[in-house]
Amino acid sequence: MSALEEFFAAEASGDLIPWQSQVLAAEKFSMSLGAVEEAMLKAGWLPGRYQRNRQMLSTAQQHKLFCSCVAVIGCGGLGGYVIEQLARLGVGRIIAIDPDVFEEHNLNRQLLSSPRLLGHSKALTAKARVNDINPAVTLVAVEKAFDGDNGARLVAGADVVVDAVDNVAARKALDIVCRELGVPLVHGAIAGWYGHVSTQYPGDEIIKKLYGHSDDSPGVESQLGNPSFTPGATASFQVAEVCKIISGEGELLRHRKLHIDLLAMETEDVPF
Amino acid sequence: MTVTVKLFATFRKGRFKESQRDYPEQTTVGEVIDDLCLPNHELGAILLNARHVGKGLQLHEGDTLSIFPLVGGG
Numbered sequence: 001m002s003a004l005e006e007f008f009a010a011e012a013s014g015d016l017i018p019w020q021s022q023v024l025a026a027e028k029f030s031m032s033l034g035a036v037e038e039a040m041l042k043a044g045w046l047p048g049r050y051q052r053n054r055q056m057l058s059t060a061q062q063h064k065l066f067c068s069c070v071a072v073i074g075c076g077g078l079g080g081y082v083i084e085q086l087a088r089l090g091v092g093r094i095i096a097i098d099p100d101v102f103e104e105h106n107l108n109r110q111l112l113s114s115p116r117l118l119g120h121s122k123a124l125t126a127k128a129r130v131n132d133i134n135p136a137v138t139l140v141a142v143e144k145a146f147d148g149d150n151g152a153r154l155v156a157g158a159d160v161v162v163d164a165v166d167n168v169a170a171r172k173a174l175d176i177v178c179r180e181l182g183v184p185l186v187h188g189a190i191a192g193w194y195g196h197v198s199t200q201y202p203g204d205e206i207i208k209k210l211y212g213h214s215d216d217s218p219g220v221e222s223q224l225g226n227p228s229f230t231p232g233a234t235a236s237f238q239v240a241e242v243c244k245i246i247s248g249e250g251e252l253l254r255h256r257k258l259h260i261d262l263l264a265m266e267t268e269d270v271p272f
Numbered sequence: 273m274t275v276t277v278k279l280f281a282t283f284r285k286g287r288f289k290e291s292q293r294d295y296p297e298q299t300t301v302g303e304v305i306d307d308l309c310l311p312n313h314e315l316g317a318i319l320l321n322a323r324h325v326g327k328g329l330q331l332h333e334g335d336t337l338s339i340f341p342l343v344g345g346g
Binding site for chain 1: 280281282284289313314315316317319322323324326338340341342343344345346
């Protein structure tokens with residue numbers, strides 16, 4: 001047994017290793033918190049922070065999540081909640097892409113925004129937030145607009161891509177890039193009281209069917225805006241999809257779109 | 273012929289959620305959209321009996337047409 005494995009065995013309570021011991025291991029063995037977490041999960045120990053995941057996910061699945069990379073395109077309404085939830089879930093590497101800075105009109109809904117951060121980069125704020133809530137997770141911040149030219153390079157290495165962009169042109173570019181790279185795309189979009197979510201695997205044509213006829217002009221969100229709750233609700237459905245894609249659990253929103261109406265409190269499962 | 277039309281999200285405002293409507297034979301999806309004054313630039317998914325269709329398709333007795341607005345925010 002290696003010194004690190006002996007340390008884990010000595011510090012564990014049952015199969016759980018507390019955060020304090022993880023920090024101690026990183027110092028003692030000159031490793032990053034992420035490298036310690038990966039070694040713990042690989043050896044079958046569960047970091048204490050994930051103990052409430054365990055009725056849903058095995059330690060092996062938690063290890064798989066930690067070894068996964070998810071690219072989130074957009075760090076605004078949907079993206080802020082998506083990134084927060086991915087980091088708390090235990091996805092080990094997150095690529096967060098957004099060229100924008102926070103503006104006052106973001107404050108009603110964007111989780112990462114606050115008055116003191118007005119004018120600050122959304123992507124860099126996401127990095128600071130993730131470092132605060134789960135320092136074992138690596139967040140790669142990219143302060144660039146995703147497009148057809150740079151897209152494949154920006155999301156290279158991602159196991160899943162999450163669509164949290166706010167315009168149709170970027171969605172079409174995202175669709176093409178994910179098809180080329182052969183990566184699943186978890187699509188989400190919101191407007192006012194309404195949102196929808198769908199999961200597209202390479203070869204599926206959800207984005208084309210939804211937006212193919214559009215001339216890239218904005219949807220009804222341009223009139224409706226977005227309140228505080230629609231991004232959070234829709235983003236949660238997206239993160240559940242990511243969790244299932246990586247863990248292999250459950251049923252996916254594949255070949256269908258879940259339409260969410262928070263005004264009528266209805267959902268509609270729309271076949272594609 | 274009688275067709276069931278289902279509207280979603282913003283398209284319900286000032287219209288209806290679901291309605292049985294009478295149209296002449298050979299009426300197209302696009303003609304129903306025009307009849308309901310649904311703005312073209314706001315159109316999202318259009319489903320006829322749970323299949324995605326374009327505006328040129330003709331409707332038949334008993335069809336169910338579901339129309340969603342374009343939702344693009346994030």
